[in-house]
Amino acid sequence: MAQFDLPLDQLRSYSPAVQRPDDLVPFWTSTVAQARATGDGPVLTRVDTGLTEVVVDDVTFPGFGGHPIKAWLVRPARDTGEPLPAVVELLGYGGGRGLPHEHLRWAAAGFAHLVMDTRGQGGHWGTGGETPDPVGRSAGVMGVMTAGIDDPHDHYYRRFYTDGVRAVDAIRQVPGIDPARVAVTGTSQGGGGCIAVAALLAMAATSTGRADDVAAAMPDVPFLSNFRRAVEIVDSRPYGEITQYLSVRRDPAVEAAAWHTLSYLDGANLARHATAPALFSVALMDITCPPSTVFAAYNAWGAASGTDIPKRIDVYPYNDHEGGQGYRFPAQLAWLREQTR
Numbered sequence: 001m002a003q004f005d006l007p008l009d010q011l012r013s014y015s016p017a018v019q020r021p022d023d024l025v026p027f028w029t030s031t032v033a034q035a036r037a038t039g040d041g042p043v044l045t046r047v048d049t050g051l052t053e054v055v056v057d058d059v060t061f062p063g064f065g066g067h068p069i070k071a072w073l074v075r076p077a078r079d080t081g082e083p084l085p086a087v088v089e090l091l092g093y094g095g096g097r098g099l100p101h102e103h104l105r106w107a108a109a110g111f112a113h114l115v116m117d118t119r120g121q122g123g124h125w126g127t128g129g130e131t132p133d134p135v136g137r138s139a140g141v142m143g144v145m146t147a148g149i150d151d152p153h154d155h156y157y158r159r160f161y162t163d164g165v166r167a168v169d170a171i172r173q174v175p176g177i178d179p180a181r182v183a184v185t186g187t188s189q190g191g192g193g194c195i196a197v198a199a200l201l202a203m204a205a206t207s208t209g210r211a212d213d214v215a216a217a218m219p220d221v222p223f224l225s226n227f228r229r230a231v232e233i234v235d236s237r238p239y240g241e242i243t244q245y246l247s248v249r250r251d252p253a254v255e256a257a258a259w260h261t262l263s264y265l266d267g268a269n270l271a272r273h274a275t276a277p278a279l280f281s282v283a284l285m286d287i288t289c290p291p292s293t294v295f296a297a298y299n300a301w302g303a304a305s306g307t308d309i310p311k312r313i314d315v316y317p318y319n320d321h322e323g324g325q326g327y328r329f330p331a332q333l334a335w336l337r338e339q340t341r
Helices: 024-036 156-172 189-208 227-233 239-248 252-263 267-273 291-300 325-339
Strands: 043-047 054-062 068-076 084-090 112-116 177-187 216-220 278-283 311-316
Touching: 024 156, 024 189, 024 267, 054 156, 068 156, 084 156, 084 189, 112 156, 156 177, 156 189, 177 189, 177 325, 189 216, 189 267, 216 325, 227 239, 227 252, 227 291, 239 252, 267 291, 278 291, 278 325, 291 311, 311 325
Parallel strands: 084 112, 084 177, 177 216, 216 278, 278 311
Antiparallel strands: 043 054, 054 068, 068 112
């Protein structure tokens, strides 16, 4: 695959006119407030994994609608007597939280690591998930891109993004965690969720006056941004699910409703409201999450705040959707230690 999108110098200033709903902020602040009003705090059950240098808890916390969401919490076994910084991780499309021993890097570096299971996913790759999605869905193609696409209140990603916010809420309630040093990260779908969670928490902080914002956000090759652009320039899935749906549902009113719904979920819209420092990555040969869709979110990051929010994007010119892979963790670790000192 060759580089197929805009040249890098144009990507660095790319700022598309993305359809933006007038009620974006009240839509999300009310969604978060409703979720926080349902369910109790997280329930932790210690798991004997046979590992000696980390401790693992099986966590259940209330997500969107109070629905139970599973997660692994992996922490260093050695107690320093100081509260730990934490990383909340959201996962890629179709995957689940897997097994605890697959999530050791952040704990080995001295962080608590909460790996959120993804509702209704976990069967496409990896070692599975354990969180169903109890909400029904309207007619759509396989996958979740068109699940509830006729109304933003019903769309799957309203639930997924809210689950991510509640995961941050949950880790902040765990004894031994420093609530002021919680970061959020994710790759692909998890990267899109990372953008959304940081933005939604910043919106909530503005509306409630609570110190809700995350300490940092680290979206890798993020999905779920600049939907129209993605549909126009690639035919790969998951964006291709939208194409397939609209190729069948040819009614202009259906098309208009779909784009209206997706505008509430678009990372290019949500990123404007983020206020945390951010470390992005992008791959210039990525045919799953095209570079221009990533830069649309990156360039919009923090724009609504009117201030210069610290941000950085690492560019991998010769990579597809795998991005930096193993090279990402050292870069993220060094950067995050600066943010959480």
